[in-house]
Structure formats: C-alpha cells, structure tokens
Amino acid sequence: MGLAARKARSRLPGPGLLRLAVALCAVLLLWGCAPGADDEPVLRVDLSRRQETVVPVPQAGITYAYLPQYSHTTSYKRHHLLVEYLAKATGLPLRQVFPNTFDEHVKMVAQGQIDISFTNPFVYIKLARQGALSFARTIKSSGKDAFCSEIICRSDNRALKTLADCRGKRWIAVDPLSAGGFLFALGHFHDLGIKRQDFAEIAFAPGPGGKQENVVLAVLAGKYDFGTIREGTLEVLKGRVDLDQIRILARTRAYPEWLFAARKGLDERVVDKIAQAMFALSPDNPEHAAILEAAGLKGIIPARDQDFDPVRDLVRKLELD
Structure with a gap:
C-alpha cells in the first residue's frame, strides 16, 4: 500500500466510532417516531371517501330593474310587492336587480342582464334602438298617464x-x-x-x-x-x-308616463304572462291596492312603441339624437 493510501485510511473513523454513530441515529429516529414526540396526533386520511365541492352560481330567473332615479332602498320599497305579485301570478321566478346608474341600466339591458325594465320614456328610446319593446305603461295615483x-x-x-x-x-x-x-x-x-x-x-x-x-x-x-x-x-x-x-x-x-319594456330576445310568452298579470291589477282589490299604492300607481295599461313619439320629437328638437 502506498504512502497516500495509508494516509487516507488513517483519516477514516475506526469501527468503534462507526458503531457509535449508527446507534445514535437509531435512537434519534425512534425518539421522533415515539408516541408523544409531537403535540399533534397522527391524522389518518381515508382517500376512498370524498365530497365534491359545489361552486356557487348566479341565481337564475327573470330579472326586473327599476331605473335608479331614487335610492336602491326606495326602489325596493316601491316595487318589491309588485315583483312578488308578478312571480306568484305568473309562476315565473322573478327577482329585482339594482343597477347603480342610468347608464349601467342601459348597458345591462343590452347585455341581457335585465329582462324587464321599468324606465322613463327617454331611456326607453335608447333601449328601443337595442331591440327592447314597451308593453305596458303606468297610470299614477293621481290618475294621470303623463308627467312633467x-x-x-x-x-x-x-x-x-x-x-x-x-x-x-x-x-x-x-x-x-x-x-x-x-x-x-x-x-x-x-x-x-x-x-x-x-x-x-x-x-x-x-x-x-x-x-x-x-x-x-x-x-x-x-x-x-x-x-x-x-x-x-x-x-x-x-x-x-x-x-x-x-x-x-x-x-x-307633460309627456307619456314611465313604462315597462322587455329586452330584445325575451320569450314573448314570458312577456305576455307578465303583461296580463300587470293589467289584472285593480285598485278595487284590497291586495292589489296595497301593491299599487306602494308603487305610487293607480293602474297599469297596455303600451305601444309609438306612444313615446312625443319624446322622440323632443330629442330631435334638442339635437340629442
């Protein structure tokens, strides 16, 4: 054996030291696995039992929105009885939604996020250009079907x-x-x-x-x-x-009163159901009277697109077209 090999061998630990090192490792390993070594108990996982996570989805239904001229609280108070009545009378899942601004209301109708819109005649003209169609208009509690x-x-x-x-x-x-x-x-x-x-x-x-x-x-x-x-x-x-x-x-x-319009593409049978339920509201019926009174209405009557031509004339006169 050469000199270099003898020097390298002399640096290796002897058999006694090796046995001592192995014994210490074994003790440490057993200590780590012993009961009570950790404060937390061992958790056994049964991978054969699983539960699927359900991701929430937006609530379905026919959406109804009041153009936000008043606060959301006022809009809700004035029309929530009407929405509840329409849902019950038609069997359709109607729910009220609350756009924040007039412009947002118009965009939501265009995007199909608002199905039934309660709106003023000026905004309606814009909605009609998108394909929306009026089907009913209001008579105020004063008995007038026009406002100023x-x-x-x-x-x-x-x-x-x-x-x-x-x-x-x-x-x-x-x-x-x-x-x-x-x-x-x-x-x-x-x-x-x-x-x-x-x-x-x-x-x-x-x-x-x-x-x-x-x-x-x-x-x-x-x-x-x-x-x-x-x-x-x-x-x-x-x-x-x-x-x-x-x-x-x-x-x-005075110009024609506020109206109800259906967005482009809404099923005509849905619109007809809602319209007939609206026209059936009577101030002589105590239940209906409470609904109409909350909304500040005396009744709801049929509407045609041409009913709002006076507003179109005004828009042209002011060159707002």
Missing part, C-alpha cells in the same frame, strides 16, 4: 322669480338620461329661447341611485341656484326634508 318636470329653487331665493332669471345661474339636474329630471326642462328652456350655454353650470347629481333626492338636497344646501326633478319627487320626500324651504319655479308640459 318641476324646476325648483329655495323658497328664500329672491334672485329667481321667473325662468328668465335662470340665465347665468347654476343648475343641478338628475342625470343626462333623466326625462323629468333633465330632458323635459331642457326642452322647456329651449322653447323660451334659453340655451344650454346660457347657464353658468349644468351639473348632474352624484349616484349610485338616489339622484332625485340628491337634487333636492343640493338645492336646499344652496350648492346650486335651481334644480330639476320629476313631478312627484317632493311627495316621495315628504317627512324627510322640510318642503317649506322648496319653491316650484315652473312646470314643463
């Missing part, structure tokens, strides 16, 4: 005595797609020779929802000189704000 815009200011605003005084003032409206809260008033000013550029500012109420209320509150707070709301809004807010501080400066001419 109210131009309001603070009762102590001495600078506003006539509509001509609105020139150069700050105007807050409901939404660019609001009929009573903007379009009708814009047309009324137009007929008086007052154009959009004649106002110091035209602002729109912040959302989501509650836009009619927000117009009234902004006028009350003095943030704007005057505002425009749909007829009937002040009645909705009675008891929530001091209406003695609000003065109605003017009212516009």
Whole structure:
C-alpha cells in the first residue's frame, strides 16, 4: 500500500466510532417516531371517501330593474310587492336587480342582464334602438298617464322669480338620461329661447341611485341656484326634508308616463304572462291596492312603441339624437 493510501485510511473513523454513530441515529429516529414526540396526533386520511365541492352560481330567473332615479332602498320599497305579485301570478321566478346608474341600466339591458325594465320614456328610446319593446305603461295615483318636470329653487331665493332669471345661474339636474329630471326642462328652456350655454353650470347629481333626492338636497344646501326633478319627487320626500324651504319655479308640459319594456330576445310568452298579470291589477282589490299604492300607481295599461313619439320629437328638437 502506498504512502497516500495509508494516509487516507488513517483519516477514516475506526469501527468503534462507526458503531457509535449508527446507534445514535437509531435512537434519534425512534425518539421522533415515539408516541408523544409531537403535540399533534397522527391524522389518518381515508382517500376512498370524498365530497365534491359545489361552486356557487348566479341565481337564475327573470330579472326586473327599476331605473335608479331614487335610492336602491326606495326602489325596493316601491316595487318589491309588485315583483312578488308578478312571480306568484305568473309562476315565473322573478327577482329585482339594482343597477347603480342610468347608464349601467342601459348597458345591462343590452347585455341581457335585465329582462324587464321599468324606465322613463327617454331611456326607453335608447333601449328601443337595442331591440327592447314597451308593453305596458303606468297610470299614477293621481290618475294621470303623463308627467312633467318641476324646476325648483329655495323658497328664500329672491334672485329667481321667473325662468328668465335662470340665465347665468347654476343648475343641478338628475342625470343626462333623466326625462323629468333633465330632458323635459331642457326642452322647456329651449322653447323660451334659453340655451344650454346660457347657464353658468349644468351639473348632474352624484349616484349610485338616489339622484332625485340628491337634487333636492343640493338645492336646499344652496350648492346650486335651481334644480330639476320629476313631478312627484317632493311627495316621495315628504317627512324627510322640510318642503317649506322648496319653491316650484315652473312646470314643463307633460309627456307619456314611465313604462315597462322587455329586452330584445325575451320569450314573448314570458312577456305576455307578465303583461296580463300587470293589467289584472285593480285598485278595487284590497291586495292589489296595497301593491299599487306602494308603487305610487293607480293602474297599469297596455303600451305601444309609438306612444313615446312625443319624446322622440323632443330629442330631435334638442339635437340629442
């Protein structure tokens, strides 16, 4: 054996040291496997028993939406009895959904996420271009099937005595797609020779929802000189704000009332069932009367697309097409 091999062999542990190392490893291994070595018990898994995980899916059914002129809470309170009645009368799984803005409402109808839309006639014109079709319109609790815009200011605003005084003032409206809260008033000013550029500012109420209320509150707070709301809004807010501080400066001419429209492609049999259930509502029936009263309605009558041509004429006059 050479010198290098003898030196390498001399560096290897002897048999006694090897046996000692093996014994220590065995002791440590047994200690780790002994009961009580860990605080946690051994968990035995039976792979023969499995449970499938169910992924939740969106609730199916016919969707119904109220164009969000009021808060979601108000929209629900006004129409949830109607939705429940329609579901029971038709046997269809109707449910109310709540878009946050007018624009979102329009997009959801186009995408098939809203089947039945309760909307103003101005928004309906846009929906009709997407293929939606009106099938019913409302008669308000006042007995009228048409409505107007109210131009309001603070009762102590001495600078506003006539509509001509609105020139150069700050105007807050409901939404660019609001009929009573903007379009009708814009047309009324137009007929008086007052154009959009004649106002110091035209602002729109912040959302989501509650836009009619927000117009009234902004006028009350003095943030704007005057505002425009749909007829009937002040009645909705009675008891929530001091209406003695609000003065109605003017009212516009009336246009066809709000309506119900079905999205493009909705089964005609579904639409017919819903329409017939709506037309059957009678204020002489106590149960029906409660539903109609909550919604601020006297009844629901059939509608045709051409019923809303006066609004189309207004849109053309204002070059909003």
